[in-house]
Amino acid sequence: MNSLGFAKAPAATRVVVAMSGGVDSSVVAALLKEQGYDVVGVTLQLYDQGLALQKKGACCAGQDIYDARQVADRIGIPHYVLDYENRFSDAVMQDFADSYLAGETPIPCVRCNQRVKFRDLLDQARALEADCLATGHYVQRAIGAGGAELHAAADPTRDQSYFLFATTQAQLDFLRFPLGGLPKTETRALAERFGLPVAMKPDSQDICFVPNGNYASVVERLRPGAAEPGAIRHVDGRVLGSHGGVIHFTVGQRRGIAVNDQATSNEPLYVVRVDPAKREVIVGPKAALACDRITLREMNWLAGAAADLPVTVKIRSMSKPVPARISVSGDCAEVIFDAPQFGVAPGQACVVYRDSHVLGGGWIRRNEAASARTAA
Incomplete structure (x- = not known):
């Protein structure tokens, strides 16, 4: 050979x-x-x-x-x-x-x-x-x-x-x-x-x-008129300010959130979720980013579905793999973390490992159940 x-x-x-x-x-x-x-x-x-x-x-x-x-x-x-x-x-x-x-x-x-x-x-x-x-x-x-x-x-x-x-x-x-x-x-x-x-x-x-x-400029070039203004809303329901388009925000983001500091007692705010239908950016303290499970779509398995097995997963390219378990349903899966994770963004990938071996992965899906847990 x-x-x-x-x-x-x-x-x-x-x-x-x-x-x-x-x-x-x-x-x-x-x-x-x-x-x-x-x-x-x-x-x-x-x-x-x-x-x-x-x-x-x-x-x-x-x-x-x-x-x-x-x-x-x-x-x-x-x-x-x-x-x-x-x-x-x-x-x-x-x-x-x-x-x-x-x-x-x-x-x-x-x-x-x-x-x-x-x-x-x-x-x-x-x-x-x-x-x-x-x-x-x-x-x-x-x-x-x-x-x-x-x-x-x-x-x-x-x-x-x-x-x-x-x-x-x-x-x-x-x-x-x-x-x-x-x-x-x-x-x-x-x-x-x-x-x-x-x-x-x-x-x-x-x-x-x-x-x-400048990601937003590319989106605006490909989709003219995409940057429609809307409200920045706290997880408790208060409107704190306005924004120039949801395309400027991602879950876990801290910088670039223009709100009235007096209305927030100067607490650090993070983007908790983005609601494009209402053109709203939902913000809150770091604790509001905690997430104990996520749902994945378009699963691709290279080594057989790792259903109900202890594995590690990466939810961002630069993050370290964290322990989790996976429940599989067709080309979708639910990932349950051993410990809550912060700033899990829909649209990112979740990749499944056993030691160094890549078992597969899927795309993090935005859904109400996951959003409710994230905002809890």
Whole structure:
């Protein structure tokens, strides 16, 4: 077996590398080329290059396409740029806008992996007669008793498994993640050893198509007139002020809540929930964010449903996994935390783990039962 798990020489193994123009995917291409694999680089143009050039740290447009081509030339591999702008808009950006209008906090990176990179790009890799598709994600792929498994990265500070929970078993069979066992410092060192022009390039930001981190401006551009004003209401029913649109708020948010301090005794206020139908933002003290259970939709299981089993779950990309139990019903599930959690936002993902093994996950759904518990 070669290092990618195929019973043939590296030279007889074709690998398509998804090259975003960043250091991680560039190192993947260089490593596999050094190991003797038949490497083909593919970069996706996902959104308007003019918009991308306004933002440092963006990926998949403008300067990053140029950087990916420079790396491919440096290591001597063929490189293709595919225009997926319309697909990305339809599958990711429109969903992003609709989620904010529904009072949710979306994760477009997951949708991009689910609907574009691990679907359309994977199909393109097969069309190029590749044996696998390699990416620069910091996750690990292991072979278990039931086949390929998805595991968290060896370096917990770089782990990206949260963003890959929607990967299917068929996709995981075809995917490879060469950086999953490395710390970022080693990746940077490899980039320097290979003489890659992106060796010191800053990491890309999570949401590539949002200029300057202004999510609301993107939503307003996609949905003109979306930012309708409304009331800021305390959980006890009092109206404390007004806002310029629910798209500016997310559950757990503390900054940017403009209210009359005299009406709140200067207590710190957090967004407890967003009601788009009434155009209201409900706020309250931190205690009002406490939540002992959540309901999930669109469950994706990579290792069989973990019904009524003790597991750990992540409810935000940067949070640590916390103990919980899960009750499964079709493609939905209820997660019961061992201890209350704070600031659980609808539209975010809840990813289920057993140790480092990613069992699956789903999207946190906004419903009255969960909202009532949150506000209790």
